[in-house]
Amino acid sequence: MPTGVHLRDARQQLFDAAERVLLRDGPHALTSRAVTDEAGCAKGVLHRHFSDFDAFLADLVLDRAAQxxxxxxxxxxxxxxxxxxxxxxxxxxxxxxxxxxxxxxxxxxxxxxxxxxxxxxxxxxxxxxxxxxxxxxxxxxxxxxxxxxxxxxxxxxxxxxxxxxxxxxxxxxxxxxxxxxxxxxxxxxxxxxxxxxxxxxxxxxx
CATH class of the missing domain: 1.10.357 (Tetracycline Repressor; domain 2)
Structure with missing residues (x-):
């Protein structure tokens, strides 16, 4: 799995990756590793933008609720x-x-x-x-x-x-x-x- 992939719009790409994992594998499969693997980036990318995984999930839910x-x-x-x-x-x-x-x-x-x-x-x-x-x-x-x-x-x-x-x-x-x-x-x-x-x-x- 690549670790140096640059994500142009990291937040949105991570959100989109999380959606794909959710739809394919369900909520129990949604982990920070699953999201970053799906996005094709290093795990540290998620933690550069969010304080922890629950903060990421909260922003994901609020973003989709706004949509x-x-x-x-x-x-x-x-x-x-x-x-x-x-x-x-x-x-x-x-x-x-x-x-x-x-x-x-x-x-x-x-x-x-x-x-x-x-x-x-x-x-x-x-x-x-x-x-x-x-x-x-x-x-x-x-x-x-x-x-x-x-x-x-x-x-x-x-x-x-x-x-x-x-x-x-x-x-x-x-x-x-x-x-x-x-x-x-x-x-x-x-x-x-x-x-x-x-x-x-x-x-x-x-």
């Missing part, structure tokens, strides 16, 4: 367009894509990582799930204000059902992630009552 925030911004922008079901189906597919789903058990597996994330950001203990919860809750609130779901809909309960159930749905990836039809069926079941109880018929149907 997810940018991607899910489109969910709020979709409020009032298309259908509520289609918008949520598309959002859950992004929120629980391969990388977020791989990162969640990594956080669960490492106590020190959760502790660092809690210090770094509110709700950071399970940063990816917190990001998903915030995005879905904000979107549902926007749709309620537009009259596309019932005025008395319990946003917190709907969000919990969508995020919790969505996480379970995407975690079982054998033989692969759920199809769009499966996700759409799940979403439709969760939001059906809130959509049917809308106070007026003047808004677009689901």
């Amino acid at each position: 997810l925030e940018a991607q899910t911004g489109a969910l709020r922008e979709s409020a009032g367009t298309g259908t509520v079901g289609d918008n949520l189906t598309g959002a859950l597919t992004i929120l629980f894509g391969p990388i977020p789903v791989a990162i969640i058990p990594l956080i669960t597996f490492r106590d020190e990582l959760r502790a660092r994330l809690r210090k770094a950001t509110p709700g950071g203990g399970i940063a990816i799930l917190a990001q998903a919860t915030t995005a879905v809750s904000a979107y549902l609130t926007d749709e309620r204000e537009r009259g596309r779901i019932a005025a008395d809909a319990d946003i917190d309960s709907l969000t919990l059902s969508l995020v919790g159930g969505g996480h379970l749905l995407f975690t079982d990836r054998d033989p692969g992630p759920p199809t769009t039809a499966v996700v759409d069926k799940f979403v439709s079941a969760v939001i059906a009552d809130a959509v049917r109880r809308r106070p007026t018929a003047s808004h677009p149907m689901l």
Whole structure:
């Protein structure tokens, strides 16, 4: 294994290498040696940029959570367009894509990582799930204000059902992630009552 490889953007290349290890081998296989071997550099490269491996992992999770925030911004922008079901189906597919789903058990597996994330950001203990919860809750609130779901809909309960159930749905990836039809069926079941109880018929149907 080469020890003198110069990494142009060391942090990003190390993050990308960690993702590949996670997706291929799972959270238990993610070590500093596995990351630097995957990146093709000396182990010392990681420690030149991070105080220790948990600091590296915390930055990895926060970096990916920030990317997810940018991607899910489109969910709020979709409020009032298309259908509520289609918008949520598309959002859950992004929120629980391969990388977020791989990162969640990594956080669960490492106590020190959760502790660092809690210090770094509110709700950071399970940063990816917190990001998903915030995005879905904000979107549902926007749709309620537009009259596309019932005025008395319990946003917190709907969000919990969508995020919790969505996480379970995407975690079982054998033989692969759920199809769009499966996700759409799940979403439709969760939001059906809130959509049917809308106070007026003047808004677009689901």
